[in-house]
Amino acid sequence: MTDDASWVPPLRAGRKPAGQALLGWLEDPRAPRICRVGGSSGSGRTHLLAWLATGCPPHNPKRARRVHAYLPAAGLTVRSATWLLADRLRTTARTPVQLAAALKSAPPRVLVIADLDRAGGSALPDEPRRIVTELLAHLMHVPDVRLVVEAAEGSPAAVALGELDVEVAALDLDDPRWTEPDRFAAWCAKLPGTPLPAEQVYPSPGLARLAARVHDGAQPDGGLSLDPATPLRDRLRSTAAAWWKTLPDELRSTVRALAAVEHAVLAEEWATLPGAGDPDAVRRAGELLPPHADGISWRLHLEALAAEATAEAPLDHAELVRALAAGIPRTPDGRPDHSAADPERLGTLLRHALVAGTAAEFLADPGFVVHADPLAVTAALEHTPLTEGSLAEGWRLAGPGLLGTGAPAARAATLHAWLHGHDPATDRSLAVAMSPAPRWFGVWRHRPRNGVIHGLAAGRGPHRGRVLVATQDGVRLLDAYTGQDLGAHLGRLPVRPATLACAEDGALLALDNDGVLGMLPSPAPTPGPDGATAVAGWAAQQLGQGLTALATPMIDGNPLVVVGDADGRLTCFREPGKPGVATEEPVHRTVTALAVAEVDAGLMVVSGGTDGAMRLWKPGQPPLADPIGARPFTVTAVAAGRTDHGVLYLTAWADGFVRLLRLDSARSEIHLRLGSAVRFAAIDPSGRVHLALLDAVFCVYVPPLE
Structure with a gap:
């Protein structure tokens, strides 16, 4: 390329003019928001788009030359394209509407969609058009999103792009002017x-x-x-x-x-x-x-x-299904051994079964579903009737986490968490797929009737053994061991919580996204003015509305309040009227989540932030120099608790990834994904972990390592 772009990898076959044209579009803020790259089969469209994404990475020092997500669309559906694109953009979304909403508050983004004409494959020929009309059209409602899309002239995808209410530039690689x-x-x-x-x-x-x-x-x-x-x-x-x-x-x-x-x-x-x-x-x-x-x-x-x-011999899809199925290894008792089969081969079988009309028999087998290529499963489930407790429902709810999980046993555990208790046969099949010994498994799942969860906290004091869940209808109590809704309604919080904590006397403390503190009083308040609510009120008075996270531990019978703020500092308050103990320097860019655990050394504060780090701090001492975990995503929730098997730490990130860590001699670590970002988390003394997504609460158990 030119001298000022010498860092871009070379483009061969004389395609320098095409590369320069794409870079020019990328650098021109006045250019149409969509650039369609066309040309006949073999013209090098996919290669050109891969080159652009490689040469213009998301963290390129040249801001005008950044591609933030590259998505090869071959074989994808609207759902799988949405899930994968969200993952590449460091968020989670089940639907195009959710993805567009997540991007509205994000910086400008350039997305490259390659091989769009092959989306859906031969089984779902309408998917290229649907991806344009149902996904890309929603993204065009976000002003700062721009697209480079590969679609041949006259293809259904190209026609659909031309019908969007957005100007589209075209780069046709069959045009000789783009090749020297x-x-x-x-x-x-x-x-x-x-x-x-x-x-x-x-x-x-x-x-x-x-x-x-x-x-x-x-x-x-x-x-x-x-x-x-x-x-x-x-x-x-x-x-x-x-x-x-x-x-x-x-x-x-x-x-x-x-x-x-x-x-x-x-x-x-x-x-x-x-x-x-x-x-x-x-x-x-x-x-x-x-x-x-x-x-x-x-x-x-x-x-x-x-x-x-x-x-001369068109593909016989039914015959291919029979031949591919016959090639699946068998167990000694003659059953298909899906764990020994190649996932891509199972995916090929499923794609041909979809065309042949026999996919349902394979989709009814949880063992097949968790071992097959998850993109093929997503496509095959595209038009499967959605019934409560079915594999299809579980797959669609957990989908983003399933595509981001490579191990079949982990996919089985995620589906089991979503479907547990609906069908004994499915439970048994998924338990077998999780074997020989699951690292974690779902105990129960609760979905509130209105579908939106605004907060979760482990119950203490009069609420011990309960999980408190805040929805727009108010705060409800769930049994921590069964997930049963106990029918108790504690009233509405005065704010919509970004952080929710239950004090030792049962009072609920919440911070909203603006740092405003709201409280629900205890049903059995302790005498005197020095409860956690008083300490929290003092903390809010001292630090103003810059608070972003809050936790309320009880140490030696005395309530404490630990807060984090927008400047990344942590402060521990012990009683009203007295200054708090704070970290000398910020520990995060902005604190997004807090938890407190009692460890052998005393009180340990666990924090997460927009920098993606999880850190430990013992008030009165400097924070640990290095984070005990860091990923390039905002931390959405942390939790910590002493269990019968040691202190358990949890970190959840905005892309839906959750890490459970025991800092014991083995430093045991477990990862899980439930399909959406975990927004609130708590750990009870029995070792049960409570996780709140936007629309569901889960209880999972982490067995101790043998």
Whole structure:
């Protein structure tokens, strides 16, 4: 590129003008908010967008050259695209509306959506259009969001983009002005095989690669000659037909097998596909095919070549399902052993079952669902009826966490937490999938009728053994061991809490997002003026409305109040009228969450902040120099508690990731995701962990390590 962009990786095949055009769009705040990159199959659209994302990372020192999220959309649905995009943007969202709402308060964002025309795959051909109308259209309601989208001219996605109420710029890679002829010719001359004259394949890299392989077949001369004046799509079809003609007959089924998968596969996986033949056949066919962009895998990425491979024998989806199912390993008693199967293979099976109309039998098996490629499961569940307690409901509620979890046992634990108690057979199947010994498991789940949770606190004093849940209807009591709603209504808090704490006398203390303190008095107040409510009132009076977090421990029978503020400092107040003990320096940029635990050394304050760090502080001493955990996401909740098996610390981040940590000799650590950000958390003495999402409260148990 130019001198001022020398840090950008090189663009080959003469595509420097196209790269400069994209960088120019990125740097021009007056440019249309959407840039559509088009071109025929093989024109290098996906490669160009990957180059842009690689050369313009989110933390680029050049602010005008930042891509904040890169999303390959092949095989995705509206749901999975939303979930993955939210994850790349360091938040969680189940729906496009939630994602747009999360971005409205975020800085400007540039998003790159690659391979949109292949969204949904062959099973869900309407997904490219739906992603535009149901996801991207919502993102365009956020003024500071800009999009680079790959969609071929005339495709359903491109048509839908043109119908949005937003101006769209177009970069068509079939247009010769975006490719330098001399550099393209020099690149063509170095291709493996027998390159055609560059002018015959200009300006398509995919056409050039395939044409160079035509002469590598059994016939030394494929007789291929392309007229540069012929439309590019016709040249692609002619080249694909010539390549297929020169392919040895015994390798045609091998290549046809590759058409059955919609993702790039390594040679080992290719050889296991129905009809692929033996590894030697795969090796020979691979030598005749241009490899995938990574150079080590294969896919029939040229539409014309895939059409040629399936023209004589269209894919029989039902037969492919039977063949793929027969290849699943078996347990000694003859049952399918999904844990021993390749997730991508199970995903391929499910995609063909969706087309064949037989997906329901696989989706009814929790063991299959948690072991298959989660993107394929999400697509297969797209039009499954949503019934309470079904796997489909659990998957849609927990979806963002399921896609972000690599281990099948962890996916099983998350689904079990959402579905526990609805169906004994599902419970048993998920318990088997969590085996041999789950690191954590759900005890109960509660969803309030109005669906929105504004706060959670562990009950103390007269509320001991209870979990207090604040909703817009008021504060309700749940049994901490069963999750049963006890029907008690404590009234409405005067503020909507960003932090909620229960004092030892049962009083509730809350801070809203503006730092305003609100209280619900104790049902059994202790005599005298020095309870936690009085201490909290004194703290608010001293520090004003800059408070952002609050905790109310009880030490030696005396109430304390620990607060965090917008400047990142922590302060501990012991009684009204006396100054608090504060950290000398800020421990976070802004404190977002606080908890307190009693440890062998006394009182330990646990804090989290917008810097993503979790820190420990013993009042009167300097905070620990290093955080005991840090991730590049805002901390949304912390909790700490002494249990029968040691002190347990919890940190939850804005992307939905939760870490449970015991600082014992083994420093045992457990991770979980429930699908949305945990906003409030508490740990009771029995070791049960209570977690509040926006619309559900969970109780999970962490067994001690043996």
